[in-house]
Amino acid sequence: MINQPPKIVIIGGGAGGLELATQLGHKLGKKRQAEILLIDKNRSHIWKPLLHEVATGSIDADLDGVVYSAHAAKHHYNFQLGSFCYLDQTNKTITLSELKDELGHRILPERQVSYDYLVLAIGSVSNDFNTPGVNKHCFYLDSNQQAERFQHALLDNFTRLHQDDDPQHSLTIAIVGGGATGVELSAELYHVSDMLKMYGLNKMTAKRLHIDLIEAGPRILPALPERIANSAKRELVKLGVTVREGTQVKEATENSFITKNDEHIKADIMVWAAGVKAPDFIKDIGIFELTRNNQIKVNQYLQSSVNEDIFVIGDCCAFTQEDGTQVPPRAQSAHQMAQCVEKNLIATLKNQPLSAFTYSDHGSLVNLSRYSTVGSLMGNLTSNSFFIEGKIARFMYISLYRMHQRAIHGSAKTFALWISEKVLRVVRPKMKLH
DSSP, X not given: OOOOOOEEEEEOXXXXXXXXXXXXXXXIITTTSSEEXXXXXXXXXXXXXXXXXXXXXXXXXXXXXEEHHHHHHHTTOEEEEOOEEEEETTTTEEEXXXXXXXXXXXXEOOEEEEOSEEEEOOOOEEOOTTOTTHHHHOBOOSSHHHHHHHHHHHHHXXXXXXXXXXXXXXXXXXXXXXXXXXXXXXXXXXXXXXXXXXXXXXXXXXXXXXXXXXESSSSSSTTSOHHHHHHHHHHHHHHTOEEEETOOEEEEOSSEXXXXXOOEEEOSEEEEOOOEEOOTHHHHHOOSOBOTTOOEEBOTTSEEXXXXXXXXXXXXXXXXXXXSOBOOOOHHHHHHHHHXXXXXXXXXXXXXXXXOOOOOOOEEEEEEXXXXXXXXXXXXXXXXXXXXXXXXXXXXXXXXXXXHHHHHHOHHHHHHHHHHHHHHHHHSOSSOOO
């Protein structure tokens, strides 16, 4: 009987999952030392920090996304479309939900996939903290589909105002959550409103846009240094954003957020971007040790605390550092975790010692569209972070995306993509209008 190579199944094709599948494909899959399978509920990948630009139409996910099946064929791993819903540790199988099309017709029945080693990279979703009305009345920006749904609603409202002759009428957007997503979305919305006149919608200008950015804590960008938050706030206020700090929302209605003080913040479009948690189905599986945000607790090697054959990376991973703090849910965290699990899976197959995970904070950057970029570099690598802003910060922000592209495409193709983007910028619209 021919021995089958070990099977490594990665669930979730986000920043960490796709990078891990790519690297394992090159180092193990190409040599048939292991079978690598990536499973995701979507057919294509878009870097999550760019979802606010998908939402405003600044980038087109159909052109800028990565199609998993095509990418898998080039990088020596397999891809399977499906939604993870159950885990059987004893028999080492996962169950994928029944797959249906948009009309509800069944494409595939519920099915099982076996594994020798499992990596959970399922990411995170917005945490609405069970606030009444949020799920029914608000937009989320957790996925490409949600971002495109927001973009369609935005275009509808742009069209409505363009054909409205009353200059007093405006588009009001309320965003709950003063983290990076809320801050960057606010700035990007003003940017695309300014560009509309290039495409004949000259009556819908940034002057007819009003944005309320609502943060429950004492300041926006609470996870970042105060100097970055203050600089970002100044830029937002300059644009026209009403920044409401220390404002807790207790309910969402069809056209307004109701605060704890019973103030009604009216809006044509309402967005919820406050807090993150791992998807609720992880709790329903009933196997893992979880934090209150459904994140899966792991050991020093990023193995789940209940099973050493199951690794966890990215936003759904709860890794406690030596100082007692949790690794923050950021793209750089997922990238570093993917690198660690790659080494540990290869070491496991070779019966070598595993490497403990150590998180290095390389700093944080917040991109305020074309208006400004602010951030800090080096993070915990030095006693004092370097505050940067302007063109240097913008260059560093773009470099983060190039690093992600390099991890999943390689240096040559990343350079080719950069050149093609420069060429296409001449002929492509600067924003998606459909």
